[in-house]
Amino acid sequence: MLPTEMEWPAYMQGNLRRKAETLGLESDVELEAVTWVGPKRSFRVGGGSKPGAAVEVELSGAPETLRALWSWGLGQANSAGFGWVRS
Numbered sequence: 001m002l003p004t005e006m007e008w009p010a011y012m013q014g015n016l017r018r019k020a021e022t023l024g025l026e027s028d029v030e031l032e033a034v035t036w037v038g039p040k041r042s043f044r045v046g047g048g049s050k051p052g053a054a055v056e057v058e059l060s061g062a063p064e065t066l067r068a069l070w071s072w073g074l075g076q077a078n079s080a081g082f083g084w085v086r087s
Contacts, residue, residue, distance in 0.1 A: 002037075003037045013030065016059070016061075020061075023065075023072070025068055028061055028062065029069070030060045032057075032060050034057050035056045037053050
């Protein structure tokens with residue numbers, strides 16, 4: 001799924017919340033806005049490649065949760081296929 005698809009924000013927010021829950025942190029993370037989407041690219045993942053795009057988003061949530069999600073990282077190897085998220 002690409003960041004330009006209508007369903008992407010809801011799936012991205014769900015992924016962030018599941019990661020927070022996995023870490024035992026507050027899961028009230030909100031995807032406030034998608035502020036930029038780069039061009040479609042292919043990312044090598046596992047034994048193949050997935051389509052994706054660099055994306056910039058604005059998030060809100062507990063500072064500890066946001067720091068943990070940033071440290072964990074979201075990106076090329078993400079099994080949910082969210083492309084490449086950079087901070």
